[in-house]
Amino acid sequence: MTTIAPPAERTTGKLLRAKEPTTTFRQLDRRTRRFVASSAVTLFALIALSAFLLPLLFMLTSALKTEDQIANGEILPQSPGTAMIDGEEAVLLNVPFDGGTRALALVDPGRQESVFVDPADPTTEIVWEGNWRGLQPEYSLDPTWSNFGDAWSQTSPGMGRLLFNTGVIAGLGMAGTIISSTLVAYGLSRFRIPFKPLILGTLLATIILPRFVTLIPTYVMFNEFGWIGTILPLTIPHFFSNAYNVFLLRQFFLTIPKDLDEAAAIDGAGPMRTLLTVILPQAKGAVLAIALFHFFYSWNDFLEPLVFLGGATEWTPVSLGLARFVGIYDTNIPLVLAGAFIAMIIPLLVFLMLQRIFLRGIDLSGSVK
Amino acid sequence: MTTSIFTGGDRSSDATADDTGVVARRERRWGYAFISPWIIGFLVFFLMPLAASLVLSFTNYELADQDGKPTGFVGLENWRRLLSDPDVRQGAEVTFKFALVAIPLSIVLPLGIAYLMVSKHLRFPGFFRAMFYLPTMVPFVAAAIVWRFYLNGEFGWFGKLFAQVGIDVPDFGRSATMAMLSLFLIGTWGIGNAMIVNIAALNGVPKDLYEAATLDGAGRWLLFRDVTFPMISPIIFYNLVLSLVGLGQYFVVPYVLTDGSGKPDGALAFYTMYFYKQTFVLFQGGYGAALAWAMFIVIFSLTALLFWSARFWVHYEYEEK
Numbered sequence: 001m002t003t004i005a006p007p008a009e010r011t012t013g014k015l016l017r018a019k020e021p022t023t024t025f026r027q028l029d030r031r032t033r034r035f036v037a038s039s040a041v042t043l044f045a046l047i048a049l050s051a052f053l054l055p056l057l058f059m060l061t062s063a064l065k066t067e068d069q070i071a072n073g074e075i076l077p078q079s080p081g082t083a084m085i086d087g088e089e090a091v092l093l094n095v096p097f098d099g100g101t102r103a104l105a106l107v108d109p110g111r112q113e114s115v116f117v118d119p120a121d122p123t124t125e126i127v128w129e130g131n132w133r134g135l136q137p138e139y140s141l142d143p144t145w146s147n148f149g150d151a152w153s154q155t156s157p158g159m160g161r162l163l164f165n166t167g168v169i170a171g172l173g174m175a176g177t178i179i180s181s182t183l184v185a186y187g188l189s190r191f192r193i194p195f196k197p198l199i200l201g202t203l204l205a206t207i208i209l210p211r212f213v214t215l216i217p218t219y220v221m222f223n224e225f226g227w228i229g230t231i232l233p234l235t236i237p238h239f240f241s242n243a244y245n246v247f248l249l250r251q252f253f254l255t256i257p258k259d260l261d262e263a264a265a266i267d268g269a270g271p272m273r274t275l276l277t278v279i280l281p282q283a284k285g286a287v288l289a290i291a292l293f294h295f296f297y298s299w300n301d302f303l304e305p306l307v308f309l310g311g312a313t314e315w316t317p318v319s320l321g322l323a324r325f326v327g328i329y330d331t332n333i334p335l336v337l338a339g340a341f342i343a344m345i346i347p348l349l350v351f352l353m354l355q356r357i358f359l360r361g362i363d364l365s366g367s368v369k
Numbered sequence: 370m371t372t373s374i375f376t377g378g379d380r381s382s383d384a385t386a387d388d389t390g391v392v393a394r395r396e397r398r399w400g401y402a403f404i405s406p407w408i409i410g411f412l413v414f415f416l417m418p419l420a421a422s423l424v425l426s427f428t429n430y431e432l433a434d435q436d437g438k439p440t441g442f443v444g445l446e447n448w449r450r451l452l453s454d455p456d457v458r459q460g461a462e463v464t465f466k467f468a469l470v471a472i473p474l475s476i477v478l479p480l481g482i483a484y485l486m487v488s489k490h491l492r493f494p495g496f497f498r499a500m501f502y503l504p505t506m507v508p509f510v511a512a513a514i515v516w517r518f519y520l521n522g523e524f525g526w527f528g529k530l531f532a533q534v535g536i537d538v539p540d541f542g543r544s545a546t547m548a549m550l551s552l553f554l555i556g557t558w559g560i561g562n563a564m565i566v567n568i569a570a571l572n573g574v575p576k577d578l579y580e581a582a583t584l585d586g587a588g589r590w591l592l593f594r595d596v597t598f599p600m601i602s603p604i605i606f607y608n609l610v611l612s613l614v615g616l617g618q619y620f621v622v623p624y625v626l627t628d629g630s631g632k633p634d635g636a637l638a639f640y641t642m643y644f645y646k647q648t649f650v651l652f653q654g655g656y657g658a659a660l661a662w663a664m665f666i667v668i669f670s671l672t673a674l675l676f677w678s679a680r681f682w683v684h685y686e687y688e689e690k
Contacts, residue, residue, distance in 0.1 A: 034490070041490040045497050048485070052557065053500065055519040056507075058526045062518065070524050180406040187403025191396050199404065206415050208610070208672050210617030212644055213665040214418035216425060216658050219432070221418070240410025271399045300508045302621045307649055319510045323625050326514055330628070333518050340511040351506040355499050358506075359565060 063338040064143035070333050077144065080137035083119035092119070092138035095128055103138035104128075144334065151339035155325045157313060159342055162321040169234050169305075169317055170298035176239035177294050178287055184241040185249035186275050190261065203243045211303070219307060229312035234304055238294070245290040252286040253279060289357050292350070299347050318343050419665075426659035432652040447659035457660070460640030463631075466549065467639070468616050471556055475612040476605055479560040483567030498568070505561025513625040516555045520547075545636035552637070555622055563608045570604040571597070599684040606683045609675060617668040620645065640664060 028036070062070060065077040072078070081092035083105040090105035095116055104116035104126060114132040115125050152159040188196065222233045256279060264274045280287070302319045309315055316324075322343045326336050351358060401408075429443045451457050485491060486498055504512065519525045522540025531538045541551040578596050587595065598605075620641040623631065629646075631638030644664070648657030 038490040038492055041485070041488050042492045045485055045491055048482075049497065049500055053504070054526065054530075055515050056504070058519045059515045062524075073529075075526075180410075184404045184407040187400045191400025191403065192393065193397050193400035193404075202411065203407070206411065208614050208669070209415065209419070210614075210661070210665055210668055212617070212641060213422055213661040214415060216432070216648060216654055216661065217418035217421035218414060220421075220654075221413075237410065237414050239406065240414065241407045246407065271403070296506065300510075302510055302625075303618075319508055322508075322510050322514065326517075326625070327628050333521075333524060336514060337518060340514040344507045344511040347506045347508060348503065351503065352499070355502070358502060358561070359495075359498055 059337045059341055063147055063334055063341050064145065065147075065334045066144050067332060067334065069142070069144075072139075074139055077142055078139035079142040081140040085117055085119070085122050090117075092140075093132065093135040094138050095126075095135060106132060147334045147338040148342065151325075151335050151342060154329070154335070155321050155339060157316065157321070159318075159321075159339070162316060162318040163346070165231075165315050166299060166317040166319075169231050169315070170295050172231070172235040173238040173298050174291050174294045176235060177242050177245055178291055180239050180241035181245035181249055181290060182275070182280065182283075182287065185246045185253055186271075186279060188246065189250045189253035190258075190271075190279075203246060207243045215307065222308060228308060228310040229315075231315050233308035234298075234301075234315075234317075242294075245293070248290055249283065249286055252283050256282050285357070288354075289360075292354060292357060295350070296347060422658045423662055425655050426662050428655045430654040430658070432648065432654045432657075435652055443655070447656045448663075450656065451659050451663055456638070456643050457640070457663075459635050459638055460643040463636065463638055464616070464619070464640045467552060467619070470549075470553055472609070472612045472616065474553060474556065475560070475563065475615075476608055478557060479563035479608070480567050480601075480605070482560065482564050483571055486564070486568050487571045498565075501564060502561035504558035507558060509621045510625050512555060512558050513622045516551060516558075517541075517626050520551050520554070543633055545634055548633055548636040551626070552622060555626075563611075566604050566607065567601065570601040574600040602683045603685060606675075606679055610672065613668065613672055613675065617641075617664060 061076055066079075069077050069079060081103070082089045083092055084090075085105050085107055088107075090107050092103045093106055093116070094101045095104045102118070105119050105122075106114060107117055107125070108115035109132050111131065113127055113129045115127055117123075117125055155162055187193070188200065193199075218233075219228070222228055225232070227233050227236075260278050261274045264278045269277065298317075300319060301317070302323065305315075305317050305320045309320070322339055325339050329335050426447055427442055427444060428440055429438065429446075430440050482501055486494055486501070491497065507515075520527045520541045522528050522538070522542070528538040528540070539547045541547040574597055578600070579592060582592055582596050618641070619639060623637040623639050624642055624645070627637050629642065631642055640660075641664075644657055644660045647653045647660060
């Protein structure tokens with residue numbers, strides 16, 4: 001027992017208050033200040049980013065689970081661990097002792113006390129008093145890689161075919177939009193033609209036009225042609241240029257000095273040759289950009305295949321195939337998420353490899369360089 | 370001219386377009402030859418279908434014969450039906466409610482992230498830019514699937530995360546509010562392009578304007594209101610137009626999220642989904658055409674209104690030069 005001495009009586013009437021000096025942010029020296037600010041901002045960005053990308057992590061871990069593992073509530077694909085004791089499989093449970101918990105194999109469950117053994121030393125039996133049902137199983141990592149294989153083969157048609165179809169549709173459309181948009185953009189950037197403002201305005205209006213309003217007559221027309229169920233409605237229209245791509249290319253062509261084409265013209269080159277030998281070599285980046293944008297457009301497009309393939313499954317692209325896959329297997333979460341992963345991995349890889357092109361951004365306003 | 374924001378302020382002069390000389394005529398002929406793919410495409414895939422759609426909206430046309438009646442004009446019947454159809458009302462309501470949050474969000478969120486990205490304190494800006502852009506590249510269908518299970522009340526992480534801090538999040542399949550919220554959350558995965566143009570716009574604001582305003586004693590808010598906002602207003606306008614256009618096409622995400630049903634209780638029964646159902650499930654071509662045209666009129670009017678409003682708040686620097 002310690003006794004606390006009463007505080008000494010203070011007799012003076014004066015009271016002085018002092019405070020520990022605090023440093024304000026402004027008083028820190030410049031380097032520390034910059035360090036604190038950049039850590040704070042970067043940490044904030046990191047937290048925001050984590051929240052933003054968490055569903056992707058959820059997809060990855062869930063795609064590696066079994067349906068039981070989805071239900072067990074663990075973050076990673078984990079299963080209760082087991083150990084072989086005397087040729088029999090025994091569940092590993094976390095058994096609490098005074099010094100902490102140990103993962104032991106349950107060999108003889110009982111209500112009042114149970115017999116465990118340490119898998120490392122299976123000959124020594126450990127009797128633990130308490131109800132084993134209250135113990136938490138020892139989880140161990142147990143990913144199910146076969147979900148990806150199952151998703152690959154269980155879409156209809158198979159994932160390989162879906163990806164092939166998407167590739168064909170995207171590739172043909174890409175060729176179409178590159179050829180036609182280049183021609184149109186060239187025409188709109190290098191030639192004095194009447195009604196150009198009207199043409200540019202109309203081009204812009206086609207971006208704003210909701211595509212549902214043209215869908216029915218276009219469907220009827222394609223049906224008359226006998227194109228429903230084929231890839232023609234998904235590819236042929238792209239050979240007639242696209243307003244976004246035309247704007248992007250035209251914007252770029254306008255930055256190429258006119259002297260160059262004039263020099264070519266003096267050398268006797270016609271407009272077509274000027275386009276191919278003078279303009280296009282300088283516009284490679286812009287052409288690659290529109291090719292990529294079309295690739296992603298095609299990969300994404302859902303409505304047009306849904307409508308124009310008219311239920312025929314031969315040419316189903318991955319977007320539509322995946323949606324139908326979910327419709328059938330929507331209770332098998334790991335399988336469906338594995339399918340979603342396969343469907344997004346190619347676009348994501350393309351993006352990560354060519355991110356510069358996207359991060360430069362497209363901007364039709366002309367006010368930002 | 371407001372359209373110049375999209376056409377890039379054409380610097381090539383059209384003054385000589387009326388020239389009748391041989392050279393000018395030749396140039397004109399070549400020019401039209403080059404743009405002919407677009408002219409044909411415009412006529413075949415835009416103008417004619419647009420007109421045909423309007424005509425069809427006054428008929429009882431069916432994409433596949435349902436009732437054996439011959440196709441003919443029915444006057445304003447489809448349009449009258451549209452005005453009193455409870456499903457149309459519901460679709461319009463759902464779409465409007467969605468737009469009320471989704472459109473402001475599609476402006477504010479990319480701008481906020483762009484602010485963060487251009488902060489001079491941010492380390493590894495290239496990494497962050499790429500990562501914030503990344504989900505934009507996830508195909509819509511795949512994104513809808515991932516979020517659908519991420520938000521799943523039983524197994525998804527979203528509810529579990531909030532449960533950690535004691536907030537009970539209802540399942541999006543049962544709660545109408547949560548269903549709508551899930552669309553906004555999925556929408557955050559599409560901010561990439563808007564973020565990039567915002568970054569470019571923010572970087573494009575001349576630094577001396579900030580210095581001058583700071584010397585005049587402007588605080589953060591005033592700097593934003595009087596310097597940043599006017600300078601980036603063309604980009605905000607551009608993103609607004611694209612959001613409005615996107616609203617008219619919004620279909621895939623709610624369709625995949627609900628397997629086309631619009632559940633729960635029609636909370637996600639978007640107008641576009643009703644159009645799809647009438648046209649390509651029930652084959653009501655005439656009625657579908659009226660539905661599509663009605664939407665076109667609304668979207669077109671809103672866009673026109675937006676372009677008109679631009680004169681009051683969009684600042685075009687190059688017009689003053």
